[in-house]
Amino acid sequence: MLIQFLSVLRRWGLLACTLALLAPSAMAKSTEVILVFGDSLSAGYGIAQQQAWPALLEQKLQQQGRPMRVVNASVSGETTAGGLTRFPAALKQHRPRWVILALGANDGLRGLPVSAMQNNLRQMIQAARQAGAKVHLVGMQMPPNYGADYTRQFAAVFPALAKQYQLSLSPFLLAPVIQTPSYFQADQLHPTAAAQPLLLNYVLQNFKP
Template sequence: MAFIRYLLLLSVIVSSSVSARTLLVLGDSLSAAYGIRPEQGWVALLETRLQQGYTDIDVVNASISGETTQGGITRLPALIERHQPDWIVLELAANDGLRGMPLALIQRNITQLIELSEQASATPLLVGIRLPPNYGVSYTERFYSLFETLADEYEVSRVPFLLEGVALQQSLMQADGLHPNAKAQAVLLDNVWPYLQPLLGD
């Protein structure tokens, strides 16, 4: 009996070590469920969706409200070491843009985030964002194009615009006009899912 229990325990350990996979979300308030309950956020909804066909994937939400690309660079190495992620969703740069940071600096920072992910053998998913029009056409369009440029250069998948179908819908936005409300979170997940799912494999 003792030998049988040993074999069962060994089977569980081997199975866990082989099947456990981790998806890390590195984002800002848009992924940190700002202004709503954490379980209402799109990342929490993603965890629920993964239970329908990807039960071996654990989701780690390392998003922080107010986070910038530089903050992400600072935190990512430790997150990688701790969680050993297989995929990293990079949802950063909105706060950089809202602060009017130089586009060249934002591009360098996103580049470093992609490279840190790939050096850790994690597959990155780049999440694009648009800025409000009051920042000027030139800056906002060049900011938005950074995501496509880097996705093409590094041949990584890209969500074109996280807030597609949400940003201009007052009923889906919080009073500040910047953050989606609870009703919008399912839309955000649907914007991400078509680009994330192919990366997950079977």
């Protein structure tokens, strides 16, 4: 009996050690994920990755005692069509609790049909919801040289989708910096590192994870 009892203790001891080793990994997996899915404006084009506003978002949440993991799956040059092809795999891989959807700028710069952009965004919103994720939509606007009709229709897509699906919305990501040329890199398209905290604060005005 004593030998059997000692054998049971050894097995339990091994089990306890195994659980102790697995605990950090399990905790890491249970941390809620925010998936930022955008283009170069969110990817940190021209600056260090840790300076981009999605990285600053994770830092800010940790400082507030909310240790969420922010996955920045943004790709420079991405259109909504390209994002739509990548989106299902990103949802499956990261299993986010929230998705910050910040695509559309490259559709506008290329003059792509607004209706196609809207449909692509709609499909991503629906896919995120089916995967159990909440969506925060980040909008964009085009400069007036694209024509009054196009710029108006383009800008209207984001609030229309937000209303249809009852999403939180940041109407225009560049709103806090667009009037200050010094907040842009030499190409006058991409925000500098100094602009990133302003972009983050703008997103957080309506994004409440």
